[in-house]
Amino acid sequence: MGKAVRDDLHGLEISQKELQKLTNLPVKDELIIIINPLKEIVKKTVEKIKGSEGATVIFLGFSTFVFSYLVFDIIIRLFATWVTVPSWILLIILCFWGGGVTQILLYVWWKKRLEILKNNLTNSLQILLHDVDRYNAVIKAIDINDQIEEAGNPGVSIKERERVIEALQLTKTDLVRALKTERILRENKNFILRNTELFDNNLATLTAMQVTEQATEHGRLLNEALQIALDVQYEMKRLQNQS
Structure with missing residues (x-):
């Protein structure tokens, strides 16, 4: 629906959420691709950076990243002294691994919901x-x-x-x-x-x-x-x- 939708059309559309509530089934469920929410976050961040709060957004984002990395580095040094790989490389590997595992779990969950729908359709x-x-x-x-x-x-x-x-x-x-x-x-x-x-x-x-x-x-x-x-x-x- 368009952003400037007229008042008399508001609430007329039967949304996916409403449809799932009415049927109590995962109707029109789509597989969540984790890269899509990340793209949306990046898009919104870029829009904020271009706005009046750009400097604040950059500062908060950079500070959060640096703080997270420092905490991760300290944990590795304290509890994983046997690791010889630099912490920043390990962080990248863990991010990709975590993303892959998450995507597999989302796929399994989606397939299970499709099976529920198929059995009740x-x-x-x-x-x-x-x-x-x-x-x-x-x-x-x-x-x-x-x-x-x-x-x-x-x-x-x-x-x-x-x-x-x-x-x-x-x-x-x-x-x-x-x-x-x-x-x-x-x-x-x-x-x-x-x-x-x-x-x-x-x-x-x-x-x-x-x-x-x-x-x-x-x-x-x-x-x-x-x-x-x-x-x-x-x-x-x-x-x-x-x-």
């Missing part, structure tokens, strides 16, 4: 995640359009913007409801499987709701939530037939 959740991507893409498109308009192109302004934003708000509400429903059904699948008779009436009620809502755009994602319930019901019956 239902067809219904895949559909909903695809809908979330489409929904976020619409918001991104509106934001880019706003930036083009603010650059001096009033002819590209979105007509009936309030209605568009209201429709997006309703869509987000339905998406969140559907994601919550999917999570509840997924995490309680074993209980539902053992007590299918308890949920028959609820599904009948939801089906009736679908008939009244199916003609409206607002009801489209409500129907998606219903489809999740029906998919689970079908899966439960299929599993029962196999047992």
